[in-house]
Amino acid sequence: MVLLNPTTLANWLSPHSIEWYKQLSNLQGKYTYSWNSTITEPNGESIFDKEVVQNILDKKVLDVGCGHGEFTLECSPFAKEIVGFDVTDNFVKIGRENKRKNVTFVLGNTKSGLPFEPNEFDFAYNRKGPTSAYPSLKKVVKKGGKLLGLHPGDELGKELPLLFPELFETLQGSPILDTIYQRLDLSNFSHKEVEVVNSIELLHTPLDVIKLRCFGQDPKIYEALIEENLSEISKIFERNTTKEGLPITFSRYIVRAIV
Numbered sequence: 619m620v621l622l623n624p625t626t627l628a629n630w631l632s633p634h635s636i637e638w639y640k641q642l643s644n645l646q647g648k649y650t651y652s653w654n655s656t657i658t659e660p661n662g663e664s665i666f667d668k669e670v671v672q673n674i675l676d677k678k679v680l681d682v683g684c685g686h687g688e689f690t691l692e693c694s695p696f697a698k699e700i701v702g703f704d705v706t707d708n709f710v711k712i713g714r715e716n717k718r719k720n721v722t723f724v725l726g727n728t729k730s731g732l733p734f735e736p737n738e739f740d741f742a743y744n745r746k747g748p749t750s751a752y753p754s755l756k757k758v759v760k761k762g763g764k765l766l767g768l769h770p771g772d773e774l775g776k777e778l779p780l781l782f783p784e785l786f787e788t789l790q791g792s793p794i795l796d797t798i799y800q801r802l803d804l805s806n807f808s809h810k811e812v813e814v815v816n817s818i819e820l821l822h823t824p825l826d827v828i829k830l831r832c833f834g835q836d837p838k839i840y841e842a843l844i845e846e847n848l849s850e851i852s853k854i855f856e857r858n859t860t861k862e863g864l865p866i867t868f869s870r871y872i873v874r875a876i877v
Contacts, residue, residue, distance in 0.1 A: 619847075619850045620784060621782055621783065621784040621785040621847050621850060621851070622784065622785065622842065622843060622846045622847050623784045623785070624785070624831060624832065624835070624839050624842075624843060625787070627838075627839050627842060629835070629836040629838060629839065630835060630836075630839060631834070631835060631836075633833070633834060636705060636706075636727075638834050638835075639705065639706045639709075639834075640706055640707075640708070641834060641835075641836070642706075642833075642834040643686070643706050643707075643708035643709050643712075644708060645834070645837070647686065647708070647712060648685070648686040648688065648709075648712065649685035649686055649688075649709065650688075651830075651833065652829045652833055653821065653822075653825075653826040653827075653829035653830045653833070654821075654822045654823070654826050655819050655820055655821050655822060655826060655863065656819070656820045656822070656862060656863060657817060657818070657819045657820075657868050658817045658818045658819075658820075658868075659817070660815075660817065661815065661817035661868055661870065662768060662771070662815035662816075662817070662868070662869070662870025662871070662872055663768065663870060665815060665872065666745065666766060666768040666870070666872055667689070669766055669872075670693060670743050670745075670766055671693065671696055673741050673743075673764055673766065674693055674696050674697040674700070674741055674743075675696055675697070676697070676698045677697055677698055677739075677740035677741045678697070678698055678699045678700075678701075678738070678739050678740050678741075679693065679697045679698075679699070679700040679701070679739060679740065679741050679742065679743070680700075680701050680703065680732075680734070680738075680739045680741075680742040680743075680755075680758065680759070681693070681700060681701065681702045681703065681742075681743060681745065682703050682728065682732075682742060682743070682744045682747045682748070682751040682755070683703070683704060683705075683728075683744055683745065683746065683747015683748055683751070684702030684703060684704045684709070684713065684723070684745075684747070685704060685706070685709050685713075686709045686712040686713055687702050687704075687709070687710075687712065687713030687716060687717075687721075687723060689745055690702040690713065690721060690723075691713075691716060691717075691718065691721060694718050694720055694721045697720065698720065699720045699721075699722075700720060700721050700722075701721075701722045701723075701724060701734075701739075702721065702722070702723045702724070703723075703724050703725075703726060703728075703732065704723070704724075704725065704726075704747075705725070705726065705727045705728070705748075707725055710723045710724070710725045728747075728748045728750045728751040728754060729748075729750050731754050732751070732754040732755070732757070732758050734758040735758070736757055736758065737758070737759070737760045737761070738758050739758055739759045739760065739763065740759070740760055740763055741759070741763055741764055741765070742755050742758070742759050742763070742765050742766075743765065743766040743767065743768075744765070744766070744767040744768065744769075744873070745767075745768050746768055746769060746770070747767075749767075749769065749797050749798055749801045750801065752765075752767070752801040752802055752804070752805045752875075753801065753804045753805045755805065755877075756805045756806060756807065756877055759877045760877065761877055762808075762876065762877060763876070763877045764874070764875070764876055764877075765807070765873070765874075765875040765876070765877070766872070766873065766874060766875075767798075767871075767872070767873030767874075767875075768870055768871070768872055768873075769794060769798060769870065769871045769873070770794060770869065770870065770871070771794065771795075771814060771815075771816065771867075771869025771870050771871050772789060772791075772792040772793065772794045772795055772869065773814075773816060773867050773869040774867060774868065774869040774870075775819075775830075775866045775867060775868075776789070776866075776867050776869075777865075777866045777867060778827075778830075778866060781854055781858060781864075782827065782851065782854060785827075785831060785843075785847065785851070786831060794871070795812065795871060798812060798871060798873060799812070802873070802875065805875070807875040807876060807877060808876050808877065809874075809875060809876040810873070810874070810875040810876075811873075811874050811875075812871050812872070812873050812874075813871070813872045813874070814869065814870075814871060815869070815870050815871075815872060816867055816868065816869045816870075817868045818865050818866070818867070818868060819865070819866050819867070819868035820860070820862045820863030820864065820865055820866075821855075821863050821864040821866065822863045823855075824848065824851045824852040824855040824856075825844075825848075827851055827855060827864070828840060828843050828844060828847075828848070828851065831843070
């Protein structure tokens with residue numbers, strides 16, 4: 619049985635486009651994953667989060683691509699001041715509703731630059747935010763200041779197109795890493811490095827496979843995949859799963875830079 623390619627359905631939005639983020643904010647009100655899984659430790663996200671906390675003590679900090687501000691607020695007890703910046707108005711609105719006295723949320727698009735003063739920040743981080751921010755960060759972070767970035771790895775879920783052809787697209791080359799390096803080269807940081815951190819994500823059920831594929835999409839797409847393909851997806855899942863779940867690669871790039 620041939621699985622349905624969801625990108626051919628009406629209302630499919632390109633993941634991580636501005637329209638997609640707006641739809642996600644309207645559907646969920648926050649940027650949190652809708653599927654259930656377990657991620658082995660250590661992984662790129664846990665390593666990144668710990669490094670951020672270690673670097674923000676008593677500093678003025680910029681969070682680029684802050685989403686609804688959950689991680690921004692988690693960091694606020696450690697920072698002197700923290701500013702969350704995001705392109706999605708509903709996410710910024712939610713962040714402002716939960717703000718603390720040392721937290722500010724600003725709406726804007728990194729492709730238009732960052733609306734801050736030169737050398738305004740001691741430290742900045744980009745937690746799965748836009749890579750287009752890097753050249754502008756050079757201007758708003760003080761000389762010698764550090765930056766950390768976290769981005770999806772090109773090997774993320776590389777098993778899924780093999781297990782579920784058509785449902786998932788095969789990624790050719792390393793477009794994410796290539797883009798990161800292009801942005802970093804434009805930024806002229808005094809130091810830059812990118813670390814690849816791979817671990818294992820275990821999807822709990824066949825429905826979680828569909829939820830992962832339909833993350834941020836119109837609910838009608840999710841319903842169509844369940845109606846057309848749940849039976850076949852369940853068979854494939856059961857043939858390849860373990861007691862802990864269906865193992866796939868969880869890949870992240872960690873960017874470390876100094877202005």
